[in-house]
Amino acid sequence: MTDEEVLHEFREAEALLEGHFRLSSGRHSTHYLQCARVLMNPDRADRLARALCQKIPREVRAEIDAVVSPAMGGLIIGHEMGRALGKDAMFLERPTGTFELRRGFRLEPGSKVLMVEDVVTTGLSSREAIEAVAREGSEVIAEAALVDRSNGSVDLGVAFYPLIAISFPSYADDEVPPALAAIPVTKPGSRAA
Structure with a gap:
């Protein structure tokens, strides 16, 4: 799947939004990729997951024992990646602010894990999720994501395989351009920034 084909999937799902957005990372942007919307269609989610697997x-695929993703954003694409790889998929939650496996999910000690996210901007959630897997006695050997928004700068400590890298600029609170600051901010993600 080419970058243009991936963006076409987002546009068709009305999941490529323009305005003033506060990302889960806390940064501001003129663009937002609503992965939950692009993944709401099972056939589209399947196509994107299969393309991401490739x-x-x-x-690396041969080493994977299980797929883990952080809730909420990584939940659907993580499940679809598990299906595409023929591996169990589970998710991490933050009931008290720290990622953990719940709902009876468990990893066998020494399991090799593929971490799956929807969008990576700063990598903070990914690194926290990778630490949670390590606390379980397992090892994240790679991470896959639908979208890399880091401009190629993210360091997760493991190999990183995004389906598409998008370079929409993002800004810290004190860097927001005046024209963007004049637009009311929307917080469409699942986590308070």
Whole structure:
């Protein structure tokens, strides 16, 4: 799947939004990719997951024992990646602010895990999720994501395979351009920034 085909999927789902958005990372942007919307169609979610699987080298795919994703954003694409890889998929939650496996999910000690996210901007959630898997006695060997918004700067400590890299600028609170600051801010994500 080419970058233009991926963006076409987002546009068709009305999931590529323009305005003033506060991202889950706390940064501001003129664009927002609503992955929950693009993934609401099972056929589209399946296509995107299969395309994402193809970004992961065969030798890495062969090592994966389980797929883990952080809730909420990574939940649907994580499940679809589990289906595409033929592996169990589970998700992490933050009931007290720290990621943990719940609902009877557990990893066998020493399991090799693929972490799956929807969008990576700063990598904070990913790194916290990777730490949670380590606390379970397992190892994240790679991360896959639908979208890399980091401009190639994110360091997760593991190999990173995004379906598409998008370079929409994002701004810290004290860097927001006046024209963007004049637009009312929307917080469409699942986590308070």
